[in-house]
Amino acid sequence: MLKNWVVVPTCLPLVRRRCHACASERFRASGKFRVNAHHKLIDAWLLALCTSCGETAKLTVLERMNVRSVRPELLDRLHDNDPGLTAELLQDPVVQRRHRIALDWDNAWRLDTGGSDHLDHKVIDVSVRFAARIPVRPVRLIAEGCGLSRAEVERLLTEGKLVSAARLNGRLSGDFTFMLKR
Numbered sequence: 001m002l003k004n005w006v007v008v009p010t011c012l013p014l015v016r017r018r019c020h021a022c023a024s025e026r027f028r029a030s031g032k033f034r035v036n037a038h039h040k041l042i043d044a045w046l047l048a049l050c051t052s053c054g055e056t057a058k059l060t061v062l063e064r065m066n067v068r069s070v071r072p073e074l075l076d077r078l079h080d081n082d083p084g085l086t087a088e089l090l091q092d093p094v095v096q097r098r099h100r101i102a103l104d105w106d107n108a109w110r111l112d113t114g115g116s117d118h119l120d121h122k123v124i125d126v127s128v129r130f131a132a133r134i135p136v137r138p139v140r141l142i143a144e145g146c147g148l149s150r151a152e153v154e155r156l157l158t159e160g161k162l163v164s165a166a167r168l169n170g171r172l173s174g175d176f177t178f179m180l181k182r
């Protein structure tokens with residue numbers, strides 16, 4: 001029996017970046033954009049607030065772009081402070097590299113297993129899907145989804161009773177499957 005699990009974001013992740021005002025390393029994306037036009041050129045920033053002092057950091061989205069070259073739907077989303085656009089931009093590797101930021105997903109996701117009817121089966125086949133690129137340790141997901149301790153999951157992995165084509169020891173942010181034999 002194949003079970004489908006989904007790793008779902010519950011809120012926006014924190015942005016890991018050093019604050020220039022207080023040396024804190026966590027910012028919360030405000031979900032607001034600042035758009036500034038200079039004749040035919042446009043700039044846009046995603047605003048993030050320091051979790052300690054409230055200092056505002058601007059993450060560049062558009063820089064000195066010709067207004068005509070920007071898709072109208074993107075401009076509408078920027079002006080509407082679209083929360084979906086905020087989530088997309090935070091997960092964009094180009095934005096992360098440009099601003100030297102990382103995302104802190106602690107307490108910002110949940111695992112949806114579709115119920116606990118699988119816990120009494122001797123063998124379960126599970127397909128794990130990620131609704132967003134959330135780096136999570138598969139061992140943690142399996143422990144949480146099956147009601148086991150992480151040490152127990154590690155033991156099952158060592159004994160060969162937990163098998164997967166994906167590497168289960170590190171962090172994953174992409175879909176994978178596994179089979180667990182009890």
